[in-house]
Amino acid sequence: MSTTHSSLQGHNDNKVHAARSHLKKRQTFERSLGSNDLTGVVNDSTHQDQEAEELLSRVRAQEGEIQLLRQQIAVACLKELQLLNEKCALERKFSDIRMAVDEKQTEALTSAYNELGYRKGDLEVNLKLTNELKAVDDERYHYMSSLLGLLAKYGIWPRVINASVLSNSVKLLHDQLQQKIRTSHEKIGERTSLVKNRFESGFQYKERENADFKLFESGYQYQKRENTDMGTSKYQLPPQAEHLRATEDVFISSRVQTNIPKSADFSQRPEVHQPVNDISPDPLFYTGREVPGDFTPPVDDEAVELQRYTPDERYNHPVTIEGPSIENFQIIGEATPGSTLLACGYPTRGTSLCIFQWVWHLEDGTRQYIEGATNPEYVVAADDVDKLIAVECIPMDDKGHQGELVKLFANDQKKIKCDPDMQLEIDTYLSKGQATFSVLLLVLSENWEPASISLRRSGYQIKMGNTDAVVIAEKYSRELSLKIPPGMSTQFVLTCSYGSSLPFNAYDVRMRDTLVLTLRMFQSKQAMDDRRKVKS
Structure with missing residues (x-):
């Protein structure tokens, strides 16, 4: 192992030695490049450092x-x-x-x-x-x-037709009739007592049977004559009762009831009649009267009929064939707003009174009486525009008989229209879409103050003239209305949409009618526009 290790170490030393030699060669080679290239290399390295x-x-x-x-x-x-x-x-x-x-x-x-x-x-x-x-x-x-x-x-002619005057007239008539009834009752009492005295003192009665009636007669002849018109018999009074024929005749109807005492001396009910010749129609007769010793004729007030007739009307109650009437009945005047119409004619057949009534004839065929228009004169106003106007007249005589109703249309039975000047003025306001009118507004009970009414296409506005304070400003609605009193009055009443009423007074009738017609035209146009918007 040591040998191997030694060999390996030797091998490594060789490698190190070779590397060192190679490095030396390289350094030598670089030095051999010369000193000229050294400056370029330095500059390149400086440039690279800046980058x-x-x-x-x-x-x-x-x-x-x-x-x-x-x-x-x-x-x-x-x-x-x-x-x-x-x-x-x-x-x-x-x-x-x-x-x-x-x-x-x-x-x-x-x-x-x-x-x-x-x-x-x-x-x-x-x-x-x-x-x-x-x-x-x-x-x-x-x-x-x-x-x-x-x-x-009864000869009472009220000058003014209203409730108080008519009540007073009826009261006056009642008092007069009561006085006449009392006077007639007194006359009846006097005459019946006089007849009783005459019969008790001057006549002796004898019973006699007749097919039609039972009569007590005393020495005078009677003559019976049938009167088919009245259904009764008429006889002449004896001379002793001739003085009973007075200046006026008193008729007592057969409805008068008499209470006869049971102690009467007569067992039969006598009838005393006055025969009448063909000329005299003035009878005085009593039917169904008892004449007891203490005769006091009880009279039922409700059954007594006191009638006074002319000699031609005493028995035959004639029916008037031709009653009072008016000839050439006509209407005078121009039928335009602000003008006056006069209904007139010639009274005939005893006409002494005429009752007038002006009427509107509407498009649906009905008619409507014009409030307060009961005089022969009628002032045409804005309410009459686009309507038919007629006047009805009932003629009457002194006895209260009424004739046939007479009716006549104004303007040849054509609708009332504005005169050209007024229509042009209204059309101008409508084309401009605005109009302003100066009027008087009733603020207190009797205090009229200046004001102005401004009309527009969509609404209207009312201002006070002194302070320019807005009294009301609203759009046109169905509840908005204008009312004009009858006659020559220049006033009118405006009722707002919320129900309050404002009385106004214009300076003349023509201006008032122009204002009313213009406002109504704006109102109708606004209503038409609203209906179109709803449909669309």
């Missing part, structure tokens, strides 16, 4: 940038996490809001359906009330005409 430094600085800068970018990425990741959290929170809120909106929409639809149902019910109630109001107006019209006819029959 290495630049590369090193670049590497360091890039490493710094990489570190900075890593930091920014970390910050961005944190922000992204925060944004994701916020997004989740917002999505939860959005879902909650969407659910709430859906609930609100469902509630709104339910309330809208309920409101439609309520409105339908209100419309039905309004229609029912309108029909009832029309029926009441018709009844009132007939009642007023009948009442005026009754008052005219």
Whole structure:
């Protein structure tokens, strides 16, 4: 083993020796290259060192940038996490809001359906009330005409037709009739007592049978004559009762009941009649009267009928063939807003009173009485535009007899239209899409203050003239309405969509009608636009 180890060590020494020799040769070779190449090598190594430094600085800068970018990425990741959290929170809120909106929409639809149902019910109630109001107006019209006819029959002519005047007139008529009834009862009592005294003192009765009646007669002849018109018999009074023929005749109907005492001296019911010749129609007769010793004729107030007739009407109640009427009935005036129409004619056949009523004839064939239009004069207003107007007249005479109703349409049975100037003014406002009117607004009970009404396509606005304070500003709606009083009044009432009423006063009738028509045109156009939007 030592030999082997020695050989191996020798071998290694040879290798080391060879390497050293090789190194020496190389160093010698390098020295032999000369000193000229030494400067170039030094320069190359210096250049390589500078590039290495630049590369090193670049590497360091890039490493710094990489570190900075890593930091920014970390910050961005944190922000992204925060944004994701916020997004989740917002999505939860959005879902909650969407659910709430859906609930609100469902509630709104339910309330809208309920409101439609309520409105339908209100419309039905309004229609029912309108029909009832029309029926009441018709009844009132007939009642007023009948009442005026009754008052005219007794010579009472109210100058103004209203409740208080009619009540006072009826009270006056009642007092007059009560006085006449009391006076007539007194006259009946006086005459019956006079007849009783005459019969007791001047007549002796003898019983006699007749086929038609039983008569007690005392020495005078009677003559019977049938009167087919009245269904009764007429006889002449004896001379002793001739003075009972007074200036006026008193008729007592057969409904008068008499209470005859049982102790009467006569067993039969005598009938005393006054025969009448063919010329005299003035009888005074008593039917079914007992004449006992202490005769006191009881009179039933409800059964006594006191009637006064002319000589031609005493027995034959003639029916008036031709009642009061009006000839050449016509309407004078121009049928345009702001103008006055006058219904006139020639009264004939005893016409002394005419009852007027102006009426609207609507497109559905119905008619509507115009409130307060009961005079022959009628002022055409904005409410009459695009409608048919007619006047109805009932002629009456002094006795309260009514003639046939006379009806005449205004404007040759054509719809009422604006005059050209007013229509041009309204069209100008509509084309511009705006209009402003100066009016007076009722602030307190009697305090009118200047104001202005500005109309636009979508809505209107009301301002005070002194302070420019806005009283109301809203869009057009179905609830918005305008009401015009009858006559020459320049006032009108505006009812807003929420139900409040504002009274206005224009400076003239023409301006008021122009304002009302312009506002209604804007309102109708807005309603049409809303319907188109709903359909689209």
